[in-house]
Amino acid sequence: MLDLLKVENNGISVVVVFSDNVVIKDTQSALDLLMMAKHESGTKNIVIDKKLVAEDFFILRTGLAGEILQKYVNYGGRIAIFGDYSHYTSKPLHDFIYESNKGKDVFFTSTQDEAVNMLTH
Numbered sequence: 001m002l003d004l005l006k007v008e009n010n011g012i013s014v015v016v017v018f019s020d021n022v023v024i025k026d027t028q029s030a031l032d033l034l035m036m037a038k039h040e041s042g043t044k045n046i047v048i049d050k051k052l053v054a055e056d057f058f059i060l061r062t063g064l065a066g067e068i069l070q071k072y073v074n075y076g077g078r079i080a081i082f083g084d085y086s087h088y089t090s091k092p093l094h095d096f097i098y099e100s101n102k103g104k105d106v107f108f109t110s111t112q113d114e115a116v117n118m119l120t121h
Helices: 027-041 064-074 091-101 112-119
Strands: 002-009 012-019 045-049 078-082 106-109
Touching (some): 078 112
Parallel strands (some): 078 106
16 A cells, blocks of 8 residues: 655645555656656655665665666656665765765655655755
């Protein structure tokens, strides 16, 4: 089951994704989620728990993160993924997260509230 909860903060809408299963498995499922959010809630701002994103996303050499995030930027989507990243030892991943958080379209945070705030400020 997939549930989208629309949240508004500072006049900006985001959808928080809830599911019992991995939602973002590949580029197509990520695009499907973006289009569903746009259609059902009128926003392209996605907040999602990291456990709902395929683990391959966080292994940069697979290219999955780059593909998905490029599609989101191309389609005007923004995403904030929240969760615990402390167990990752990959320097490139930590650098990627750091650089992403300095931008305006992709964020990695510890909590759902932080994720909402990043997309609405």
